[in-house]
Amino acid sequence: MKILALTNLFPSAWDPLRASFNRQQFDRLAQIHDLEVMVAVDFRDRYRGTRGEAPLLAHARASDFTFWYPPRIGRSLHGLAWYGSLMAQHGARLRQARYDLLLAS
Numbered sequence: 001m002k003i004l005a006l007t008n009l010f011p012s013a014w015d016p017l018r019a020s021f022n023r024q025q026f027d028r029l030a031q032i033h034d035l036e037v038m039v040a041v042d043f044r045d046r047y048r049g050t051r052g053e054a055p056l057l058a059h060a061r062a063s064d065f066t067f068w069y070p071p072r073i074g075r076s077l078h079g080l081a082w083y084g085s086l087m088a089q090h091g092a093r094l095r096q097a098r099y100d101l102l103l104a105s
Helices: 020-029 043-048 075-097
Strands: 002-007 034-042 061-067 101-104
Touching (some): 002 075, 020 034, 034 043, 034 075, 043 061, 061 075
Parallel strands (some): 002 034, 034 061
16 A cells, blocks of 8 residues: 655654654554655744754655744644645645555644
8 A cells, every 4th residue: 555644743854853653653554555754844943954864764755845834823724734835845746646545643
């Protein structure tokens, strides 16, 4: 099965120690399925710079996208902003990939 996992709870170069349990869980899932992990990185973190290196995965592929949203307006727009950020940066590639399953974490 070809799976796309979307999450903001995953180690990245901007927060290498974040949610190591998800890294372990997704890497194990990738032992039996074709898994790509897309990590949302808050635009403020992106501008502050990296704080280390993203941990390597043995079986899964991981990449990131910048999560743009209007601060202080409320959380009600976050879902739409998340989707818009993802599609603006990776939409064409994701549509062509033809995933069997979307795992949102």
